[in-house]
Amino acid sequence: MHSTYNYWLVALSLVVATFASYTALDLSNHISVLTRPRLRHIWLAGGAAAMGIGIWSMHFIGMLAFSLPTPLGYDFAITCYSLAIAILFSYSVLYIVTQTKLTLLRLLTGGTLMGFGISGTHYIGMVAMQMRPAIHYDPVLFVASIVIAIAAANAALWIAYTLRGADQTRLIAKRIGAAFLMGIAITGMHYTAMAAAHFSHDSVSGAANGIDSQWLAVTIILLTFTILIVTLILSRFDARTNFLVGSVSQLNRQIVHLATFDTLTDLPNRWTLMERMERAIHTSKRHQNMFAILFMDLDGFKIINDSLGHSAGDEILKAFAQRLLHCVRSDDTVARLGGDEFVVLLENLASPDDAAEMADSVLSRMRQGLWADSQPLQVMPSIGISLFPQDGDTAEVLLKNADAAMYEAKRGGRSTYRFFEASMNEAATRTLQIQHALHEALKAGYFSLYFQPKFRGDNGELTGAEALLRLHHPELGFLSPLEFIPIAERSGQIVPIGYWVVRETCRQIRRWKENDLPAIKVSINLSPRQLEQSDLVATMLDIVRFEQVPCEQIMFEITETVAMQDAPKTTNMIREFQENSFEISIDDFGTGYSSLAYLQRFRAKQLKIDRFFTNGLDDGHEGSIIVSAIIKLAHTLEMDVVAEGVETDSQFAKLKGMMCDEMQGFLLGKPVTAEELSAFLHQQTSQNLIKFKARKEST
Incomplete structure (x- = not known):
């Protein structure tokens, strides 16, 4: 029997197949990112219904496009069966393609199931026509239609999976193109299957009911498009909602991470450490065991950070953090409190020896290998250890005591560890x-x-003085400089204190001048922390000018050890001081390691011999040789020599014989107040006046 097609309906069947394919691709991408099982199953069911209806509708519209000389109809129950098959197989396919990993076996299985589902939908739909006599099929085309369905299904699954992880650039265009290819494959299967069907010339449809196929086609097309459009809108809306929820959740996770972890090293911060310590205290009390806190501070880190820059310092901190993580056990906590302070929480210890072994391991590991940028930077930690419960029963007390033990380790020689006492x-x-x-x-x-x-070494005349800081507290009493200067240095308080010393010295110099006393040069010590200030020279110059004191009356003393920590930087700073008429003295010479080249570049006015070598003059011939060599070296470099700590007549005599330029010490004069030094200056002025008058009368 000769058959014909309504080509408008044929074209619409292709559009429906393409639209259904696009919906399937969009749903597979949306369902794959859902994490809640209940929501995932709901979308699988709804998506399968929409996708199944789309595939079924394409076949049914294709059937309605087909006509024979005899009226055609479709059994309602069998047609519903074909729709159910389309939905059931769509669910299976969506379930497979939305899994995290699509293996080759899973791809072939899903593609084969979908191919049989598409074929089953078509051929059961053909049965719904209830043709008499029955339809005969060309075996070759029949098999070809099934092969086309399976191949198209596998291609669809593969395209859906690849687009799921694709770049968002032009994703919609790619998805439309893929859907069009899938639509052609599905319609191609349908019309191949229709070509395989042969109808006898006397065939009649037992399901013919007189319904206008054109109106039925329009109704099904509108219903199908409505279902697919609503599904797509809901999918986009739900995807947008999930994206916003996911973004908020991710932002919350990032905020929590920033609040609980150090941004540089990604180690737990102080807040997280305190929380874990509280938990460790609770656990240790319940199980009657101990844990330890290892408080670490990097020795010499500030010098490297200031000399090489903060980026180099950050690299060192990150390298130290990684090494520290490799030193501890997997269940121990390594935290950074800030700066160069790190803490290790060691839980479930059998004895204090376990903490000591860990501290030894950390120190040993830090001595090995290179640090950042292939530079062998020798930055070692000093470690303080406190134990629970004997050293404290709260996190705050344990940290404070470990910190105290760490400072004791620093005082004990650095790069070592101490238990809290x-x-x-x-x-x-x-x-x-x-x-x-x-x-x-x-x-x-x-x-x-x-x-x-x-005093001068040749005639004993007063040449100047050294300003010495003293502190007398109403509650703590008199505090020795050896006690409060290191604390001021560590805390940074030495910087404003140092400026006060310069300002007060200038004011005293001005008072001496106002009282017509002779102008003397006053030496002022500069601390390491002061030398780190980039505006040090400018600030000193402002103070001196404000107090109206000549720069020539101020001499700044820099210890040899500090000067050689960063010799190029020291050279530049000394030059800046000298350009503004300040003089520089190298203090405590002989206690550090000086490069003669840099000593020559410094071009300091004075070289002060440390009291250790001055005391050695009374110990034998070797002491005299060393001091004599220092004096000759200084004179060769055109520097004056000052010997400090002169306390015996023999020391004075030997230094005078060695042509030492100046001397200071208890033998010649102890530290005195400004008023006492004023009286001494007044006395020296009177004596000089008497001598001057005596010489004038004799002439």
Whole structure:
């Protein structure tokens, strides 16, 4: 029997197949990112219904496009069966393609199932026509239609999976192109199957019911498009909602991470450490065991950070953090409190020896290999250890005691470890008291200046003085510089204190001038922390000019050890001081390691021999040889020599014989107040006046 097609409906069947394919691709991408099982199953069911209806509708519209000379109809129940098959197989396919990993076996299985589902939908739909006599099929075309369906299904699955992880650039265009190819494959299967069907010339449809196929086609097309459009809109809306929810969740996770972890090293921060310590305290109390806190501070880190820059310092901190993680056990906590301070929480310890072994392991590992940028930077930690429960029963106390033990390790030679002892707490308390006293000392006027005179070596005349800082606190009493200067240096308080010393020295020089006393040169010590200030020279110059004191009357003393820590930087700073008429003295010469080349570049005015070598003059011939060599070296470099710590007549005599330019020490003059030095200057002025008058009368 001769058959014909309504080509408008044929074209519409292709459009429906393409639209259904696009919906399937969009749903597979949306369902694959869902994490909640309940929501995932709901979308699988809804998506399968929409996709199944789309495939079924394409076949049914294709059937309605087909006509024979005899009226055609379709059994309602069998047609519903074909729709159910389309939906069932669509669910299976969506389930497979939305899995995390699509293996080759899973691809072939899913593609084969989908191919049989498409074929089954078509051929059961053909049965719904209830043709008499029955339809005969060309075996070759029949098999070809099934092969086309399976091949198209496998291609669809592969395209859906690849587009799922594709770049978002032009994704919609790619998905439309893929859907069009899939639509052609599906319609191609349908019309290949239709070509395989042969109808007898006397065939009639037992399901013919007189319904207008054109109106039925329009109704099904509109219903199908409505279902697919609604499905796509809901999918896009739900995807957008999930994206926003996911973005908010990700942002919350990032905020929590930033609040609980260090941004540089990605180690737990102080807040997280305190929380884990509280948990460790609770666990240790319940199980009656101990844990340890290892508090670490990197020795010499600040010098490297300042000399090489903060980026190099950051690399060192990250390298140290990684090494530290390799030193500890997997269940231990490594945290960074800030700066160069790190803490390790060691839980479930059998004895204090376990903590000691860990500290030894850390120190040993840090001595090995290279650090950042292939530079062998020798930055070692000093470690303080506190134990729970004997050293404290709260996180704050344990951290404070470990910190105190760490400072004791620094005082004990650095790059070592110390267990906390009760006496350290007293020292830490004393340190805090002094630090507090330093805060209020400047405002309250607790600081004062003493001046130790310096004398010429040949005639014993007063040539100048060294300004010495003193602190007398109403509660703590008299504090030795050896006690409060290191604390001020560590805390950074030495910087404003140092400026106060310069300002007060200038004011005293101005008072001497106002009282017609002779102008003397005053030496002022500069601390390592002061030398780190980029505006040091400019600030000193502002102070001197404001107080109206000549720069030539101020000499700054820099210790040899500090000067050689960064010799090029020291050279530049000395040159800047000298360009502004300040003079420089190298203090404590002989206690460090000086490069003669840099010593020559410094071109300092004075070289001060450390009291250790001055005391050695009384110990034998070797001491005299060393001091004599230092004096000759200084004179060769055109520098004056000052010997400090002169306390015996024999030392004075030997230094005078060695042509030492200046001397200071208890033998010649102890540190005195400004008033006492004023009286001495007045006395020396009177004596010089008497000598002058005597010489004038004799002539």
